[in-house]
Amino acid sequence: MEYAYSILMGIFGTLILLYGLIVFLSGDIELVPKNWSSKISDKKLYARQFGKVIMLVATAPILSAIVALFSSFMMIPAIIVLVGGIAGGIAIGVKLMPKDD
Numbered sequence: 001m002e003y004a005y006s007i008l009m010g011i012f013g014t015l016i017l018l019y020g021l022i023v024f025l026s027g028d029i030e031l032v033p034k035n036w037s038s039k040i041s042d043k044k045l046y047a048r049q050f051g052k053v054i055m056l057v058a059t060a061p062i063l064s065a066i067v068a069l070f071s072s073f074m075m076i077p078a079i080i081v082l083v084g085g086i087a088g089g090i091a092i093g094v095k096l097m098p099k100d101d
Contacts (some may be wrong), residue, residue: 013061024051060085
């Protein structure tokens with residue numbers, strides 16, 4: 001049970017990373033949830049950038065899982081990495097996404 005957090009975060013992060021990779025490689029706007037997509041002219045570019053942002057945010061749970069493996073006595077560093085990574089990924093992602101037309 002001491003590795004449960006690491007296993008779950010590793011699986012969760014990997015699944016999100018795979019979703020972002022699929023969206024990035026396909027460039028299919030249909031894989032982007034409708035409420036997040038906006039009116040844009042280049043749909044393939046938008047889908048690829050969305051995939052990049054998802055992959056960037058997915059690194060936070062993966063890094064948190066790695067930190068939790070090496071600091072099994074205290075979960076605070078893993079939680080800090082998780083929250084900080086998600087916040088940083090979203091902040092960078094906002095700058096990466098193309099603007100509306």
